[in-house]
Amino acid sequence: MEGNLFIFDFKKLPKAFITFLLLLLLTETISSIVIEKLPSRNCLQRILSMIAKDKINADILVLGDSFALTAFYNKGKVFSSSDKLMSSIVSLATNADVTMAGQYFVLKRYLEKNRPPKMVFLISTPFLWDFTLGKLSDNYFFSFFTNRQEIRDVLFKTKDIYFLIRLLYYKFLPSAQYSLYLAEFRAKSETTRSRMLEYMKDSILMKIGLQPERSLQEKLSEIDRPHPLVVMARASEMIRPFGGEPFAAQTSISKEIKPQEEEKPLGVPNARFLSEIEFREMSKIKHFGIYYFDKICKMLREKGVKLYYVDASATYSLFKEQGGYFISGKNFVKTLQKKTEQFLYLEDFAPLYFSDEYFYDRNHLNSLGARHYLHIFNKSLKNLVKVQKN
Amino acid sequence: MVFNSIQFTLFFIIVYILYLFLNHRWQNRMLLVASCIFYSAWDWRFLFLIFVSLTTDYLCSLKIHASDNEKRRKFFLVLSILINLSILGVFKYFNFFVSSLKVFLGCFGLNIHPIVLQIALPIGISFYTLKTMSYTIDVYTRKIEPTRSYLDYFLFVIFFPLLLSGPIMRAEDLLPQIASPRKLRLDWFYEGCYLIFWGLFQKIFIADNLAKIVDFVFNAPAPYNGVQVLLTLYAFAFQIYCDFAGYSNIARGLGRCMGFDIIINFNLPYFATNPQEFWKRWHISLSTWLHDYLYTPIAFSKRSWGNWGVVFALMATFILCGLWHGAAWTFVIWGAYQGMLLVIHRFLKPLFELISSPKSIMNRRIRFIIKVIFFFHLACLGWLIFRAHSVGQSLEMLQALVFNFKFSKESFGVILNIIALICILLIVQVFQFIKKDQLFIFKQNWMIRAAFYYVIFYLILIFGVANGREFVYFRF
Amino acid sequence: MISGRLKKVILKVLKLNSFDLYDETLAYQVPGWDSLSHVIILAAIEKEYGIHFRVAEVLRLRNLGDLQILINSKITNNNQG
Numbered sequence: 004m005e006g007n008l009f010i011f012d013f014k015k016l017p018k019a020f021i022t023f024l025l026l027l028l029l030t031e032t033i034s035s036i037v038i039e040k041l042p043s044r045n046c047l048q049r050i051l052s053m054i055a056k057d058k059i060n061a062d063i064l065v066l067g068d069s070f071a072l073t074a075f076y077n078k079g080k081v082f083s084s085s086d087k088l089m090s091s092i093v094s095l096a097t098n099a100d101v102t103m104a105g106q107y108f109v110l111k112r113y114l115e116k117n118r119p120p121k122m123v124f125l126i127s128t129p130f131l132w133d134f135t136l137g138k139l140s141d142n143y144f145f146s147f148f149t150n151r152q153e154i155r156d157v158l159f160k161t162k163d164i165y166f167l168i169r170l171l172y173y174k175f176l177p178s179a180q181y182s183l184y185l186a187e188f189r190a191k192s193e194t195t196r197s198r199m200l201e202y203m204k205d206s207i208l209m210k211i212g213l214q215p216e217r218s219l220q221e222k223l224s225e226i227d228r229p230h231p232l233v234v235m236a237r238a239s240e241m242i243r244p245f246g247g248e249p250f251a252a253q254t255s256i257s258k259e260i261k262p263q264e265e266e267k268p269l270g271v272p273n274a275r276f277l278s279e280i281e282f283r284e285m286s287k288i289k290h291f292g293i294y295y296f297d298k299i300c301k302m303l304r305e306k307g308v309k310l311y312y313v314d315a316s317a318t319y320s321l322f323k324e325q326g327g328y329f330i331s332g333k334n335f336v337k338t339l340q341k342k343t344e345q346f347l348y349l350e351d352f353a354p355l356y357f358s359d360e361y362f363y364d365r366n367h368l369n370s371l372g373a374r375h376y377l378h379i380f381n382k383s384l385k386n387l388v389k390v391q392k393n
Numbered sequence: 394m395v396f397n398s399i400q401f402t403l404f405f406i407i408v409y410i411l412y413l414f415l416n417h418r419w420q421n422r423m424l425l426v427a428s429c430i431f432y433s434a435w436d437w438r439f440l441f442l443i444f445v446s447l448t449t450d451y452l453c454s455l456k457i458h459a460s461d462n463e464k465r466r467k468f469f470l471v472l473s474i475l476i477n478l479s480i481l482g483v484f485k486y487f488n489f490f491v492s493s494l495k496v497f498l499g500c501f502g503l504n505i506h507p508i509v510l511q512i513a514l515p516i517g518i519s520f521y522t523l524k525t526m527s528y529t530i531d532v533y534t535r536k537i538e539p540t541r542s543y544l545d546y547f548l549f550v551i552f553f554p555l556l557l558s559g560p561i562m563r564a565e566d567l568l569p570q571i572a573s574p575r576k577l578r579l580d581w582f583y584e585g586c587y588l589i590f591w592g593l594f595q596k597i598f599i600a601d602n603l604a605k606i607v608d609f610v611f612n613a614p615a616p617y618n619g620v621q622v623l624l625t626l627y628a629f630a631f632q633i634y635c636d637f638a639g640y641s642n643i644a645r646g647l648g649r650c651m652g653f654d655i656i657i658n659f660n661l662p663y664f665a666t667n668p669q670e671f672w673k674r675w676h677i678s679l680s681t682w683l684h685d686y687l688y689t690p691i692a693f694s695k696r697s698w699g700n701w702g703v704v705f706a707l708m709a710t711f712i713l714c715g716l717w718h719g720a721a722w723t724f725v726i727w728g729a730y731q732g733m734l735l736v737i738h739r740f741l742k743p744l745f746e747l748i749s750s751p752k753s754i755m756n757r758r759i760r761f762i763i764k765v766i767f768f769f770h771l772a773c774l775g776w777l778i779f780r781a782h783s784v785g786q787s788l789e790m791l792q793a794l795v796f797n798f799k800f801s802k803e804s805f806g807v808i809l810n811i812i813a814l815i816c817i818l819l820i821v822q823v824f825q826f827i828k829k830d831q832l833f834i835f836k837q838n839w840m841i842r843a844a845f846y847y848v849i850f851y852l853i854l855i856f857g858v859a860n861g862r863e864f865v866y867f868r869f
Numbered sequence: 870m871i872s873g874r875l876k877k878v879i880l881k882v883l884k885l886n887s888f889d890l891y892d893e894t895l896a897y898q899v900p901g902w903d904s905l906s907h908v909i910i911l912a913a914i915e916k917e918y919g920i921h922f923r924v925a926e927v928l929r930l931r932n933l934g935d936l937q938i939l940i941n942s943k944i945t946n947n948n949q950g
Contacts, residue, residue, distance in 0.1 A: 017583065022843035027850070141859070168399050181855045534925040669903065684904050690924045692904075696912040703905050739905055 035177040042206030044187045046072070047097040047143050050109060054095075060117045061093035063384075066106045066299075067126030070315040071096035073368045074126065074376045096126070100143040103131055103295040108153055110299060119306040122387070125299070128315040132292035142183045145173055160294060293339065300346050310346040311387075312336060316361075316368070316376060394434045395557075396643045397597050404431065405647065412651055417574040421548055424651075428553040432516070439515035442480060447550040449476045450525040454532040454539035466533060473529045481522050484515055489720035517557045519717055521550055523682055528564045530686055537565050545571050554644040558637070560658040560678035567653075575652030587835045588646030594849050595639030599814050601858035603632035606807060611780060615789040619798030622790045624807050626773040629780050631815050634662065637676070657831065663772070664826050666764035667742075668734040671772065679717075683710050703739065708732040718779070723787065727779040734771060817848070871937055878917045882910045892934030914940065920947060 043049040053059070065075050075094040095109050106125065158167060173179055188196060208214040303310045336348050361372030368376055394400040408427045412420055432440055453473035457466045482490075495505055528549075531537045540546050549568050555561075610617070610625040641658035648655035658678050665671035672680040688710040695702035708729065715728015751757050781787035825833050834845055871890045880888060883901040896902050902910065914936075915922060920943040930936050 018839035019842035019846065022839065023846040023850070026843065026847050030851070164403075165399055168403075176854065178851065179854050182857070182859070185855065530928070534929045536929045669905075685928065688904060689907070689928060692908040693911065693922070693924055693927055696908050696915075699909070699912075703908060706908070707905075 031175070031177055034181075038177050038180050040210065041184070042203045042210070044184045045142060047101055047105065047109075050095055050097060051112065054109070054113050054116055058117060059093055059113070062121050063092040064110070064113070064120045064123045065092065065094040065096055065126065066110060066123060067094075067096040067315070068101075068128055068131050069096070069098040069367060070128050071126040072098070074315070074373050074380075098143060103292040103299075104157060105143070106131070107295045107299050107302075111302065114302065114306060119303075119308050122309045122311060123303055124311045124313050125296075126313050126315050141169060141173070142186055145170065160291060296339065312339075312346050312348050313380075316372070394431065396640065397593060400434070409650060413577070420575075421544065421571060424552065425544060425548045428548065428551040428556065431553040432551060432556060435516045436513065439518075442484075442515055442518070443521055443551060446477055446480055446522065447525055447547060449473055450529045451539070451543060451546050454529050455541075457529070457532050458539045470529060470533045474526060477522050477526050481518060484512060484518060486716075486720045493722075520559050520561055521556065523561050523679075525550055527561070527682060527686060531564060537568075540564075540568055540572070542572065554647040554653075554655065558640055559676075560641055560644065560656050561682055562656060562678065566656065570653050577652050581649050581652065584832065584835065585646040585649030585651075587832070588642045588649060590646075590846070590849065591834075592639040592642030592644075592646060594853055595635035595642065595818070597857035598849075598852050599818055600632045600636035600639060602814050602856065603628045603635070603811070605858075606810065607632055607780065611782065611786070615786070615793075616797065617790050617793035618801065619794045619796070620800050620804045621807070622777075622793050623773075623798075624804065624811065626777055628807075628811050629776050630663070630769070630773050631811075631818070633776065633780075634659070635818065660831070661822055661826050663769050664765055664822075666761065666768055668731065668738050668768070668771075671768065672731075672735070679714070683714055687713060700740075704736050707735050707739075711735065722784055723778050723781050726784065727775055730775050730778065734775075817852075871933055872940075874917070875914070875937060875940065878913050879910060882906065882913045890933055892932065892937070894933045895931075896933070918944060920944065 043052050065071055067075075071094060075092075075096060095113060097105060097109065101109075110123070154170060188199065205214060209216050300310055340346070340348075361375060362368055394404065404427070408423070411423050415423055429440060432443065450473050453469040456469045460466055460469075498505055528537075528539075528546075532539045540549075545568060548571050549564060552567070552571075606628045607625055610621055638659040645655040645657070656678060658676060660674040660677065662671055662675035665674050688706050691709055692703055692706035695705050698705065709732075711728045711732030712725055713728065714731070715724045715726065718724045718727070751760055777790060778784075778787045781790065821834060825831050830836070834842065837845075871892065871894075876890050879890065879899070879902075880886070883899065883906065885900065888899060890899070896907060911922060911927060914920075918940060920940065922939070922943075926939055930939065
């Protein structure tokens with residue numbers, strides 16, 4: 004039986020390849036140092052670095068995805084309340100790409116460094132529950148996996164070898180992260196790009212001491228325009244823009260916002276309660292999301308924090324697409340409650356269909372919509388505080 | 394799985410490690426199983442289809458060879474071709490045919506509501522069908538003898554590096570390599586790795602980035618800007634070349650690592666100065682297939698028409714070539730355009746030869762460069778109709794080229810972008826052309842190579858497009 | 870061994886004064902013999918020898934030697950028939 008003939012010529016050592024590997028090693032070592040010093044490239048990193056550096060100690064936390072970002076655009080806005088206890092609300096909303104696991108890890112890190120808040124609101128959208136590892140962008144999902152325990156946790160849950168490979172790829176080739184910076188830059192609109200560069204320049208200057216650090220309040224209260232690290236959904240995703248700006252300048256911080264008229268929600272069209280199987284297939288909710296939501300509930304339970312589940316509002320086009328999730332709104336929550344620890348459901352929001360003029364695109368509010376949403380939120384919050392007092 | 398994916402990398406590493414430890418017979422069996430797995434990763438149901446196609450040809454070929462009766466031989470040849478073309482026709486062309494028929498009848502006021510087949514296009518069908526048909530035809534013309542080994546033939550058709558988009562190898566080239574043990578050499582391994590690396594660069598860095606520029610313009614509605622259209626055509630010319638040549642390079646490299654000699658499919662096509670030369674350099678395996686199995690029989694049967702026979706054969710061959718590329722009128726028109734270029738060139742060639750060649754080397758080189766640039770633009774014009782969504786869009790773009798040719802600030806940005814993407818390719822290819830060696834870089838000293846690998850690696854890592862787009866040619 | 874008669878036909882169609890043709894010569898090594906003139910040359914050969922090629926036979930040709938053998942077999946058949 005003839006074996007394979009691997010004719011190895013020792014005189015021909017792969018000098019080029021070895022030199023290349025050495026250069027690679029050198030470059031990657033330098034990159035790993037440089038990357039750590041680079042400023043945040045997206046909102047998730049920004050929030051994580053804020054948590055790592057500053058003591059925030061908010062009374063109320065808001066978790067959620069880009070919908071929450073549009074609704075609570077005044078990060079750190081102080082809602083009017085006569086109660087000193089409820090004096091600060093901080094939004095830790097990032098985007099749906101981080102999935103429910105991301106919400107969990109952000110909250111976990113927050114709680115490791117700050118005192119537990121009085122309440123936590125999770126603004127739920129169908130996207131937060133949808134999880135397909137292969138579809139997530141490296142840009143967000145891998146941003147927080149620096150902790151071995153977190154990595155092990157997700158790995159055991161998903162048993163996904165490609166996830167592990169992608170993690171190792173970014174770990175051993177830190178230069179690959181430059182491409183993530185590029186991706187973020189490309190995703191911005193023309194106007195935001197220059198602001199992003201400005202922001203990064205400022206951050207670097209602050210890091211090397213040529214510019215004074217901003218205070219926490221300053222960081223939290225960027226009210227004039229959306230933060231340059233926030234990416235809105237791209238026009239190429241064929242979302243019909245309904246107009247209006249995604250964020251609006253809010254002239255005063257602490258005044259309660261009142262819309263022009265009392266808007267009633269459009270009502271729940273043909274709600275029917277689906278069986279659990281039907282519903283799960285329609286709404287693409289995966290066990291992964293429920294697993295991490297459960298962990299959030301448990302974690303908050305242990306710290307004696309109340310968790311409130313809040314529905315995001317939606318347009319008809321989103322409703323048509325994610326029908327299963329919305330139709331069985333209450334049923335979904337009931338299903339959740341069977342599977343996870345007890346949490347509280349804010350029924351005021353369930354479900355809300357605003358008319359299209361409140362939306363910037365099919366699932367993000369514009370400035371008018373944000374004001375309206377916050378108006379409802381404020382009312383609920385006041386009631387909750389009152390109830391808690393009594 | 395596409396070549397530029399984690400899945401394929403893992404797949405090939407496992408396959409290759411097994412390959413190194415198995416003996417010849419088991420290597421073939423393992424490659425066969427691996428190729429089936431590779432194909433199933435796309436859609437396992439179409440595995441059945443490829444099985445039907447190749448089994449038909451295997452049996453028909455044996456029958457043809459076994460008989461000396463001309464009628465009987467022809468019968469099995471025709472049977473095999475009919476079955477192959479029917480499969481191709483149903484899966485690829487049915488909807489196109491039906492919708493064209495509907496439009497045609499609509500001109501006469503007849504409205505039909507035909508059924509539209511909701512079936513996906515099996516991956517690689519256009520390629521493996523040509524492969525199996527060439528085998529049967531070669532057996533019929535007694536050019537080769539059919540193989541007795543069903544497994545060898547199965548592997549010949551489904552060999553995974555060639556499965557998705559070629560090169561379309563002939564049985565006389567590939568079957569012997571399958572049938573006999575292959576030597577594994579370290580220098581071939583290095584060569585293979587180089588080819589894979591360079592192919593990945595062409596695909597991930599150049600083609601996929603150019604695709605963004607191209608898609609942006611072609612997905613936008615009219616009206617168009619002429620300069621923008623022209624730049625987009627340049628970008629597409631390199632996109633389709635790098636996509637396809639990159640793929641072929643990877644296929645060659647994969648084969649090389651395993652001791653196979655896969656044919657070269659692209660030989661610096663944009664250095665061609667006329668359409669005839671172009672088709673000797675572009676998609677070589679396809680053009681030789683078309684030449685041997687379509688053009689020659691057609692031209693030969695029409696030889697009594699003299700020059701008109703050649704014209705007829707060229708046009709027929711290239712219209713079919715266009716149709717092969719896709720089930721749409723844009724491809725057919727592109728094919729006709731290429732055919733027309735060849736016809737015009739054939740009749741102008743004697744006139745060109747009357748023009749004397751310049752005396753000085755410098756003038757000869759300048760003349761050559763002008764010819765290259767001129768022909769490149771002719772090719773780009775062809776790419777316009779090839780890439781357009783519809784005939785209407787291509788007409789609108791042509792209109793823009795002629796009547797709306799205005800420079801804007803963005804144009805400069807796009808020019809810089811394109812140059813940045815292709816400059817390394819151009820430099821490498823100029824050297825490859827002058828030295829007439831596609832492995833020119835690979836043969837340089839180790840310092841140059843190390844620097845080259847370093848630059849290419851980081852370009853792919855930082856600027857390469859991840860979650861790669863699928864290769865342009867495999868939905869064929 | 871390529872016959873003088875065949876050489877004459879080929880050189881005439883391609884308008885060449887002289888060129889050495891051997892058994893192993895491939896068609897496209899001869900200046901001017903490309904896929905387009907291929908068919909013209911074959912038609913001229915048919916006319917010169919009064920023979921008739923079939924497509925299958927033409928597709929099988931690898932080099933000039935094959936062509937000569939084919940022509941010889943055709944002539945023999947003609948003489949016999």
